[in-house]
Amino acid sequence: MIQLKNSSQISAMIDAGRITGEALLVARESVREGMSTKELDSIIRAYIEKCGAKPSFLGYNGFPGSACISINDEVIHGIPSEKRIFREGDLVKVDVGAFYRGFHGDSARTIPVGKVSDEAKRLTEVTRNSFFAGVEAFKSGNRIGDIGNAIQTVVENGGFSVVKRYIGHGIGKDLHESPEVPNFGTAGRGARLCVGMALAIEPMVNVGACDVYELSDGWTVKTRDKTLSAHYENTVVLTSEGTVITTLVDKDW
Numbered sequence: 001m002i003q004l005k006n007s008s009q010i011s012a013m014i015d016a017g018r019i020t021g022e023a024l025l026v027a028r029e030s031v032r033e034g035m036s037t038k039e040l041d042s043i044i045r046a047y048i049e050k051c052g053a054k055p056s057f058l059g060y061n062g063f064p065g066s067a068c069i070s071i072n073d074e075v076i077h078g079i080p081s082e083k084r085i086f087r088e089g090d091l092v093k094v095d096v097g098a099f100y101r102g103f104h105g106d107s108a109r110t111i112p113v114g115k116v117s118d119e120a121k122r123l124t125e126v127t128r129n130s131f132f133a134g135v136e137a138f139k140s141g142n143r144i145g146d147i148g149n150a151i152q153t154v155v156e157n158g159g160f161s162v163v164k165r166y167i168g169h170g171i172g173k174d175l176h177e178s179p180e181v182p183n184f185g186t187a188g189r190g191a192r193l194c195v196g197m198a199l200a201i202e203p204m205v206n207v208g209a210c211d212v213y214e215l216s217d218g219w220t221v222k223t224r225d226k227t228l229s230a231h232y233e234n235t236v237v238l239t240s241e242g243t244v245i246t247t248l249v250d251k252d253w
């Protein structure tokens with residue numbers, strides 16, 4: 001069942017979203033060559049806790065980190081580790097959640113370490129653009145399939161592929177709520193969108209094929225063909241005045 005949010009719940013979601021978005025800004029400022037993913041995770045956790053919030057991912061189904069940090073051909077759910085060190089040219093996906101005033105924010109960005117390839121830059125840009133195309137389609141009367149179709153169109157026109165095995169989701173008091181929000185689909189299909197819905201819209205985009213697999217660590221998801229992957233996610237609420245992207249702190253990022 002889809003949990004619609006009233007205005008006081010939306011105000012709490014905006015606060016949780018802001019902290020989530022700020023934690024990603026801190027991550028962007030912190031990432032550098034030679035740093036471990038564990039070190040970055042600790043910085044993110046410290047920021048969230050300093051704000052009086054809780055990292056949504058810590059302990060979620062046993063996840064040991066506060067952020068998922070995935071490098072290059074890792075798509076999502078990378079486990080922070082002292083052994084994973086950022087190298088010049090890496091494409092890093094940081095996915096963060098903060099729980100505050102009873103609600104979650106969930107957001108991800110793709111961050112370059114130093115100078116990355118032109119392909120990595122274009123992948124990052126197309127992934128971000130596809131998110132905003134999805135948000136354009138998030139309006140009353142439209143359906144879930146309109147969001148996925150808009151995302152998929154931008155990604156495929158860019159010559160890349162969307163991951164189909166992992167998808168976006170409703171969000172609120174729980175990190176993952178109904179409905180499912182695929183990054184692909186048929187316009188006009190699926191649940192109808194209405195005011196009060198809160199969604200984590202999160203395209204995961206591969207340079208090569210859409211096929212992915214999970215490592216034996218039970219978390220890390222990688223591209224099957226070892227090509228680069230990018231991720232861009234925000235928590236978005238549909239209000240009577242339109243969409244509010246709660247986790248978007250830097251409008252240009």
Ligand code: MG
Binds near residue numbers: 096106107108
């Ligand atoms: Mg996320």
Ligand code: MG
Binds near residue numbers: 168202233
């Ligand atoms: Mg999510």
